[in-house]
Amino acid sequence: MKSLVSAVSGLGTALLLLHSGCSTNPVSGKREVSLVSEEQELAMGKEADPQVIAQYGLYENEALQRFVQEKGKQMGAISHRPGLTYQFRVVDSPVINAFAIPGGYIYLTRGIMAHFNNEAQFAGVLGHEIGHVTARHSAQQQTKSTLAQVGLIAGMIASPQFGQYAEQAQQGLGLLFLKFGRDDEREADQLGVEYSSKIGYDAHQMADFFQTLQREQQKSTAEALPPFLSTHPDPGDRYNTVHQLATQWQQKMPATNLQVNRNSYLQMIDGIVYGEDPKQGFLEKGVFYHPVLKFQFPVPTSWKFQNSPQQVQMAPQDGKALMILTLAPGETLEAAAQQMIKQYQLQVVESKSITINGLPALAVVADQVAQQQQQPQQQQQQQQAAQVSARTLIHFIRYGNANYVLLGASSPQDFATYAPQFSSTAQGFRQLTDPDKLNRKPERVRVKTLKLRSNLSQALRSNGVPEARLEEMAILNGMQLNEQVNAGSLIKVVEQ
Known part of the structure; x- marks a missing residue:
């Protein structure tokens, strides 16, 4: 609760003025029935964006915000909807999540930024969210659902059904985003591979990030699942599928040195707030x-x-x-x-x-x-x-x-x-x-350079990580505790 403000009302009358019609899907090229025109889609995003920012806040790191915006603009330009004016933001939430709302507004939490271990993983997830926009998943889902209420007081007062709000609180309330069907998620995965590959990243890294999500899911069996996990296909299935898609795209493209950029990414997120602030x-x-x-x-x-x-x-x-x-x-x-x-x-x-x-x-x-x-x-x-x-x-x-x-x-x-x-x-x-x-201070991700070759478990211990947090830090690094790490390698730990 960085700054308490009065509750905000719903997303406005734009959500109610839906007219049926046909349009051509920018990705598939097929004609489809849509209850939301592109003009309405853009209006919904424009109206919802300041409410998302008011609800969760922007993460205060100009370099990180600039990086996300620059990479997002580059990817949007080669997407199926290059004419959209995309907006990309890092929001101040510890939840591992990324989401898109209609009109080209895309958000990544500082929680997910902390868990990426290279630029290619970030690019794959970014492409996935752009894919939801270009395939008009957000707009199509709008025919079945409405965006989650930002002003919870108004919704609570208007409804006697308190159970749904208790359930939302139990699930961490996540972030403002639509729950897509699994077919939409798979299509967004395909587009994430395509878009990240086209701007020069190794999309196999996107698949590897699903292992991080899967381990986070297993760790959270007794807890609420992060929203990114609760509405997406099984991370294990996606791991295999995305690896296959990445190989196919790389075979289509001329030989080139695909980027991973591990060290530069880790150095950029050094000091990012970890967990609750x-x-x-x-x-x-x-x-x-x-x-x-x-x-x-x-x-x-x-x-x-x-x-x-x-x-x-x-x-x-x-x-x-x-x-x-x-x-x-x-x-x-x-x-x-x-x-x-x-x-x-x-x-x-x-x-x-x-x-x-x-x-x-x-x-x-x-x-x-x-x-x-x-x-x-x-x-x-x-x-x-x-x-x-x-x-x-x-x-x-x-x-x-x-x-x-x-x-x-x-x-x-x-x-x-x-x-x-x-x-x-x-x-x-x-x-x-x-x-x-x-005077309580937040924990932050700190990037350490290893002096000796060892396994990750030993490297973490030598950097002061307690036994109870070894597996947590292994997930944060996208590695196994018994995995070998060389002298000069960078790893992440968490310190105040």
């Missing part, structure tokens, strides 16, 4: 700390938790409730409360001024009432209870010249069960003063 806030022993904004609050035991630049989200495993911490505009608590009540069309049940750890606050119980057709007043009163789709307990807390909002919601039937947890979480909001938490 404490300055965005972090969870430790059941308490969320934000060193930059200097606050803390408890997270209910066993609740799933997700932090993003825009908001903190929490949900119990049964999916029957949700809590969100965010900011609300307004010069006073009362102004902030009035705006939120009006924005989400809530009906206030009760409101009272309180103090939370010396901070002025408002506690508001309010209902989301389902819209009903005009009915006689008596009948409306009789059905009022049935109309309530969600009950909320919202705490507005004034701290540091800002209005913090801790919103808890559940169905009316479950509200009595969860209201004490909503309240105790809000009552635990306080100023952060612990120097250890305020």
Whole structure:
């Protein structure tokens, strides 16, 4: 949660104004039915891009952003849609993921950038995402689905189905991207091989990266799968297929020295933030700390938790409730409360001024009432209870010249069960003063030059990697622990 901002609404009316028609697929050359025109596709991407950036933030590294943009433009120029104005971004998320949205907007997380071990692996994945755009997978998928909501509060308030949000929190909420069918993923793999090969990279390296994904998948069997894994074909199958495709493309092309560029890539990502960045806030022993904004609050035991630049989200495993911490505009608590009540069309049940750890606050119980057709007043009163789709307990807390909002919601039937947890979480909001938490530094990838020939396990140990993290570092390096590494080789470790 690098910078809390108020929740954003959905992607706008462009998603609703879909008209059927036929178009020619730029990759296959075939005529196909499309409910999204190219103009609408471009408009959707243009509208969604700033919301993606607001939700996750751009990773603050000009050299890395410039590298991704330059390679992406080079690849876009030889793609099946060279006329598109592509945009490429590295977003500030530890999740291993890359994704595309309609109109040529492509994102790679710092998490996936840290796990690439050469430029050719990066180029293959970049080509894969460009392939989703050129084959219009995003636009076609739009006929079946809509882009994930960025403004989770609005979606939560509008729906009594809290389970889906608990499930999203459990899965890490991933990033904003569409889930493609496996045929689309295979076609994108083919295009990734083609595009990366055409700009001079060895696409066999793209296949090798699938081994990293497969090992990450195996490591995550007891955890939520990274989104890049959960929606893509089995990494083991892709490894073999992409190797075959790479060989075929290299046979078509004139003899040339295909690029891998391991050392230059590793030197470029030396120092990249690895894992969660404490300055965005972090969870430790059941308490969320934000060193930059200097606050803390408890997270209910066993609740799933997700932090993003825009908001903190929490949900119990049964999916029957949700809590969100965010900011609300307004010069006073009362102004902030009035705006939120009006924005989400809530009906206030009760409101009272309180103090939370010396901070002025408002506690508001309010209902989301389902819209009903005009009915006689008596009948409306009789059905009022049935109309309530969600009950909320919202705490507005004034701290540091800002209005913090801790919103808890559940169905009316479950509200009595969860209201004490909503309240105790809000009552635990306080100023952060612990120097250890305020000065917490992120872990970063550090690139080391080996002085002696050894296996990777010995090399990692000699660079201070503890036993418990040897396999994690082996995956980060795309190597096996027993693999031999020569003197002068570069390897990645993680340090503060």
